[in-house]
Amino acid sequence: MIFPIFAVEASAQKPHYNITTDVTYPPFEFQKKNGTYTGIDVEIIRAIAKKEGFTMTLKPISFNSGAQMVLSGQMDGIIAAMTITSERKKVYDFSKPYYRTGIIWAVSKKSHITKLSQLKGKTVALKTGTASADYAKSLQKKYGFKITYFSDSNTMYNDVVVGNSAATFEDQSVMKYAIKNGLQLKIPSNKIGNAGYYGFAVKKGKNEALLKAFNRGLASIKKDGTYDKIVKKYLGESQKKISSNSASTENSSSIWYLLKQNWPSFVNGVIETIKLTVVGIILASIWGILMGVLGVAESKILRTFSNIIIYIFRGLPLLVLAFFIYIGLPHLLNVKIPAFVAGILTLTLNEGAYTGAFVKGGFLSVDKGQMEAARSNGLSYWQAMRYVVMPQGMRITVPSLINQFIITLKDTSILQAIGLVELTQTGNLIVARTQQGFQIWAIVAIIYLVMITLLTWLSNFVQSKIKA
Incomplete structure (x- = not known):
């Protein structure tokens, strides 16, 4: 034993x-x-x-x-x-x-560019933080091209395919592999630059x-x-x-085929998006209402605190806040923050700040005579707020809150940047595998529209019940 x-x-x-x-x-x-x-x-x-x-x-x-x-x-x-x-x-x-590596450059299949000197005045697409980007940067002054950066390879490639950028620089093996699998680019020169190792x-x-x-x-x-x-x-x-265990005789570029082949990934992406949205809406609403209440408090200290919090988190771009929480704070505090937790904190603080501003505005829009009448009848400030002002203010705020719920759902797409595989990131992954950008993004767009429509119907139903 x-x-x-x-x-x-x-x-x-x-x-x-x-x-x-x-x-x-x-x-x-x-x-x-x-x-x-x-x-x-x-x-x-x-x-x-x-x-x-x-x-x-x-x-x-x-x-x-x-x-x-x-x-x-x-x-x-x-x-x-x-x-x-x-x-x-x-x-x-x-x-x-x-692994031994080397950098090459590529252009669209329709491009007539054959030499680096022809890139003068044109835009080159690069992937942030890579050796290929560093190599291209070292050639920029010599050949006079402009640079635009992307966080993932697939978006960078397609920027060249559609003609927004004239060329891109990439690892030789990676570029040849992508072209072999259907990427509509070509390699003007087989000369390898910046040879190195992974x-x-x-x-x-x-x-x-x-x-x-x-x-x-x-x-x-x-x-x-x-x-x-x-x-x-x-x-x-x-x-x-x-990537595939079996071949198919169906048209592999049709929307129906791509949806059928990738539906488990789409479902998982939708589930992750819904989780982020629901938890984010609940916590952001609680946080926002709290900030709204503090924003109309008798205490100047509490009002100032609310105003500062709303100003900071409403002013920060969502992506910057996500990176600060997920990458910056762990570096500072020496703790690990799970991606989902970081995503929820980001949505709560950012969306909650907007919600707080709406709620505060709703309370302040209630006629001042309501408060004066309540106080003259012997109610304290907070009793007057609780029983007279806040119920009216929340009714005024409902349309703005519903709109914020929809914005929260759409904002979950930004959280792909910290590794959350929600619906947008799911689309990125499938496009990278299939090279069918138009069809996949059409599917993703339709799914988002369906989710937003359902959320709008639900919100309108709740709003009608509140007004009843």
């Missing part, structure tokens, strides 16, 4: 790490139809974890956000086709290189055990042939073949 107990205890004592990776960067990381992640980076870290006997949670998020999460302590390490550079070595400790990274001076385990595991999978099999699997086959 001793051996089974020992085995359980040994298993329970396995080190566990939180590892981040990019959301869409095939063939290194991308999502399969069933919602799981695959790719060269993903399979390498899983193989190493198995060899070294540690467990992990893999969290896909945009590259730049993931890199910041490692520095803030939210994540233990990052494997996301991250090029080892002298600048990054100042803040990260890198593993031994696991490495697994941890925060400088932290997670030494994890870094050593990665290096041991990498050497092990190279020795037994696992590494070569992984690389060959992804660079020798198309993404469609890897």
Whole structure:
């Protein structure tokens, strides 16, 4: 009986790490139809974890956000086709290189551009925080092009495809793989620039055990042939073949086919969006009403506090607030904040500030004679507010609150930036896998319209009951 107990205890004592990776960067990381992640980076870290006997949670998020999460302590390490550079070595400790890379540039298939000199005065699309972006930046002055940045590869590619940007710079293997899988770009020159290596990274001076385990595991999978099999699997086959278990004779670009093939992902995205919306609306309403009540308090201190809170959180862009809570605060306080909690806090503080302003405005719009009449009848200030002013003020506020509920639902889409796979991020992932941007975004738009319509009907029903 001793051996089974020992085995359980040994298993329970396995080190566990939180590892981040990019959301869409095939063939290194991308999502399969069933919602799981695959790719060269993903399979390498899983193989190493198995060899070294540690467990992990893999969290896909945009590259730049993931890199910041490692520095803030939210994540233990990052494997996301991250090029080892002298600048990054100042803040990260890198593993031994696991893949050789080089940068190439690409243009739309319809483009007549064949030389970098033809990019003068034109816009080049780059992915934030990447080695390819740094390389393009180093060429900007020489060739005179303008730069625009994107947080994910797929949006960057499509900006070139539709003609908004003239070209993009990307890792050679990644670009060739994307073109092989249907991306409507072409490579004008096979000349490779800024050759370098990818490495697994941890925060400088932290997670030494994890870094050593990665290096041991990498050497092990190279020795037994696992590494070569992984690389060959992804660079020798198309993404469609890897992502799908079966072929279909249906038109793979039709909206019906794409909806049918990806409906589990869409459902999961809708559920996450609804969760964020419902919890966000409830907490934002409570917080907003509280701020509204304090905003009309007799105490000048309470009124000032309410005004400051509303001013700050209504003035901050939602995305900035999300990054501050999810990446900035953990770095400052040395604590980990789950993405869902950070998302809810963001919605509560931002949407609650707007709600507070509406509620306060509703209370102040009630005729002053109502308060004077209540006070003359012996009611205290708060009794007059509670029984006379607030009920009337809340009725006035209802239309604004309903509109804010709809805005909250739409604002959940911004939270994809901190790794929440809600409906918009689901669309991003499916587009990266299928390269069917118009059809997928049409589906996403219709789903949003349906949800907003249902929420509007529900809100109007509640409003009619309140007025009755």
